[in-house]
Amino acid sequence: DVKVTQSSRYLVKRTGEKVFLECVQDMDHENMFWYRQDPGLGLRLIYFSYDVKMKEKGDIPEGYSVSREKKERFSLILESASTNQTSMYLCASSPRWDPSPREKLFFGSGTQLSVL
Amino acid sequence: QQQVKQSPQSLIVQKGGISIINCAYENTAFDYFPWYQQFPGKGPALLIAIRPDVSEKKEGRFTISFNKSAKQFSLHIMDSQPGDSATYFCAPPSNFGNEKLTFGTGTRLTIIP
Numbered sequence: 564d565v566k567v568t569q570s571s572r573y574l575v576k577r578t579g580e581k582v583f584l585e586c587v588q589d590m591d592h593e594n595m596f597w598y599r600q601d602p603g604l605g606l607r608l609i610y611f612s613y614d615v616k617m618k619e620k621g622d623i624p625e626g627y628s629v630s631r632e633k634k635e636r637f638s639l640i641l642e643s644a645s646t647n648q649t650s651m652y653l654c655a656s657s658p659r660w661d662p663s664p665r666e667k668l669f670f671g672s673g674t675q676l677s678v679l
Numbered sequence: 680q681q682q683v684k685q686s687p688q689s690l691i692v693q694k695g696g697i698s699i700i701n702c703a704y705e706n707t708a709f710d711y712f713p714w715y716q717q718f719p720g721k722g723p724a725l726l727i728a729i730r731p732d733v734s735e736k737k738e739g740r741f742t743i744s745f746n747k748s749a750k751q752f753s754l755h756i757m758d759s760q761p762g763d764s765a766t767y768f769c770a771p772p773s774n775f776g777n778e779k780l781t782f783g784t785g786t787r788l789t790i791i792p
Contacts (some may be wrong), residue, residue, distance in 0.1 A: 567722070596779075598782075603688070603784060604784060605768060605782040605783055605784040605785050606723070606768065606770075606782035608779060608780075608781075611779060622781075653722050653723075667725055668715075668725065668770075669724075670721075670722025670723050670724065671722050672720065672721055672722050673720075673721075673722055
């Protein structure tokens with residue numbers, strides 16, 4: 564079974580703090596993603612990475628950065644947390660595209676971040 | 680960014696009934712149309728997906744219907760059960776040739792006895 568593990572289930576931080584959200588996958592997947600989930604807005608893509616040290620902006624990258632130093636680990640960084648970044652953050656991974664594997668995106672259980 | 684419109688936002692269905700959720704998209708250059716299912720406290724998981732060379736795909740009680748000309752695809756859950764209560768997302772790819780998905784806003788489905 565593919566396992567995508569997010570380091571924290573719940574996190575409470577103060578405005579202005581630097582926040583690290585960690586994600587590890589154990590299936591040797593090339594692609595990794597960070598989404599945030601908000602009620603009524605669905606899942607929105609923040610950043611994704613298709614290889615080590617490679618990253619691309621998603622639809623809402625402002626206020627976030629990412630790091631991928633090893634294939635299995637993808638970190639999301641909030642340089643200076645703000646209250647509007649209170650959300651559920653979901654990490655996902657998938658194998659590199661070819662006709663079949665592109666069909667499967669595997670998610671972690673999420674980190675509920677509250678910024679006070 | 681591709682626009683995805685999912686409806687309804689919430690749905691209550693009696694046990695044994697049919698649940699229907701719809702998704703409309705804009706970009707026609709896709710070859711893959713998935714539905715994801717999310718239970719409380721969990722991340723979404725792939726439920727069923729279809730390619731546009733067929734108009735319908737069935738897996739157990741779950742069916743995807745695809746209408747290419749209308750740029751719509753829908754999820755049908757037959758004989759709905761309380762265990763089907765979850766949030767459902769359609770997620771067509773953003774751009775042909777890359778792995779990004781654009782998720783709909785979600786439908787919260789509740790099956791009542």
